[in-house]
Amino acid sequence: MPASYLKNIAIVSNPLAGVGRATDCAKKITKALVEKNIDHALFSKHWPTDFNNFTDIFIVGGDGTLNYFINYYPGIQLPLVIFNGGTGNDFHWLLYGNKSFQQQLETALNETPKPIDIGKCNDRYFINGVGIGFEGEVAKALTGKQKLSGKKSFFITILKKIISYRSKNYVIYTGEFSLKGKKFLVDVSNGSRAGGGFHVAPEAKADDGLFDVVIVDALNPLKRLHYLPVIEKGNHLQLSFIHYFHSQKIMIESNRLIQYHLDGEYAEAPKIAIEILPAALQFRF
Numbered sequence: 001m002p003a004s005y006l007k008n009i010a011i012v013s014n015p016l017a018g019v020g021r022a023t024d025c026a027k028k029i030t031k032a033l034v035e036k037n038i039d040h041a042l043f044s045k046h047w048p049t050d051f052n053n054f055t056d057i058f059i060v061g062g063d064g065t066l067n068y069f070i071n072y073y074p075g076i077q078l079p080l081v082i083f084n085g086g087t088g089n090d091f092h093w094l095l096y097g098n099k100s101f102q103q104q105l106e107t108a109l110n111e112t113p114k115p116i117d118i119g120k121c122n123d124r125y126f127i128n129g130v131g132i133g134f135e136g137e138v139a140k141a142l143t144g145k146q147k148l149s150g151k152k153s154f155f156i157t158i159l160k161k162i163i164s165y166r167s168k169n170y171v172i173y174t175g176e177f178s179l180k181g182k183k184f185l186v187d188v189s190n191g192s193r194a195g196g197g198f199h200v201a202p203e204a205k206a207d208d209g210l211f212d213v214v215i216v217d218a219l220n221p222l223k224r225l226h227y228l229p230v231i232e233k234g235n236h237l238q239l240s241f242i243h244y245f246h247s248q249k250i251m252i253e254s255n256r257l258i259q260y261h262l263d264g265e266y267a268e269a270p271k272i273a274i275e276i277l278p279a280a281l282q283f284r285f
Contacts, residue, residue, distance in 0.1 A: 022085030062086010199234030
């Protein structure tokens with residue numbers, strides 16, 4: 001008997017993700033599992049307190065849904081799969097690329113689970129990345145608003161904010177060195193893509209036990225506009241105003257409240273401490 005027939009899969013869906021896209025995707029998954037005679041249960045508005053008796057968990061939503069999941073179920077060790085039911089779907093892209101629904105479903109049912117790192121920022125977990133400074137400003141502007149698919153909402157908001165944003169002063173500590181001064185943004189990445197398609201840390205891997213840290217010095221508005229498409233495509237790591245390195249821990253302080261996001265979810269704090277938690281989760285990909 002195929003291993004997939006011995007499964008009992010919990011499907012957790014965010015009905016608000018992707019303007020209904022997650023709901024449609026969850027229905028599609030349910031239909032496919034019924035056709036394959038695989039035991040499953042769908043949780044939408046109310047998620048369970050635990051996953052006793054389940055063998056796998058399918059998460060349907062975007063990066064925000066995945067962020068909510070890993071904070072709601074810290075230490076979860078069942079094999080996970082993320083289906084692209086959100087707007088940006090950046091971490092989904094890292095694991096599954098451009099696979100079709102059917103291709104991903106087969107992967108989800110048959111691949112051996114592999115370890116994936118996550119990060120901890122102050123008292124919250126994240127899986128794709130932390131964006132500080134300009135990225136935090138963009139996330140704040142998008143909070144509570146209905147997002148368009150892909151990177152449209154992010155791109156429109158970036159264009160609205162990129163001229164007026166004022167770079168902030170930061171003191172940045174790692175285990176190896178410290179850096180201070182005005183910075184446009186500080187990106188601490190576990191995944192390689194953010195904002196629905198901006199390759200801020202194009203070489204990042206989510207299973208190497210390291211963050212890819214990208215720091216952009218203060219730039220005037222014209223240079224920001226000029227280099228935006230370069231950063232979008234991931235061709236910026238060798239530029240003179242970019243600081244790029246790997247680290248397991250990083251601490252950031254500022255003389256002002258720090259604006260940042262965790263996997264697109266806005267937050268602010270007087271200082272932030274970030275550390276990597278290697279091989280904390282298991283994903284089928």
